[in-house]
Amino acid sequence: MGFRERRDVERVDSPQAWLALVLSGHIDLTEAPLSIQSWARLPVYKQACDIARLPTKEQRQAALAKVPDKLRPVIQAEVKRVWEWRED
Numbered sequence: 911m912g913f914r915e916r917r918d919v920e921r922v923d924s925p926q927a928w929l930a931l932v933l934s935g936h937i938d939l940t941e942a943p944l945s946i947q948s949w950a951r952l953p954v955y956k957q958a959c960d961i962a963r964l965p966t967k968e969q970r971q972a973a974l975a976k977v978p979d980k981l982r983p984v985i986q987a988e989v990k991r992v993w994e995w996r997e998d
Contacts, residue, residue, distance in 0.1 A: 925949070935978020954981075958988035962996060 922928050928946040931937045939947055961973045970989070977985050 929953075933981065935980045938980045939984050954984055954988050955992070958985055958992045961985070961989050962992045 922931065925946060928942050929949055932939050932942050932946060932950050933953055939950060942950070957977070961970050964970045964973060974982060974986060974989070
């Protein structure tokens with residue numbers, strides 16, 4: 911990505927770069943501008959839906975374990991929200 915250190919985040923100039931940093935777990939979602947946080951909602955939702963569709967709890971836990979640490983709480987919360995709204 912061309913970002914050698916965390917302090918380089920201050921120099922991110924493209925929205926695509928911000929989104930890539932957030933979704934890859936290089937920065938916390940709350941550190942991104944509000945517009946990027948809003949933009950990230952759809953990929954977060956889609957990943958949460960994919961995880962919620964998995965048939966067993968173990969598979970869901972394994973999928974969550976693969977999510978980058980900084981993004982995991984966001985995905986987990988979205989999985990819980992999606993899980994509550996699912997149709998059995």
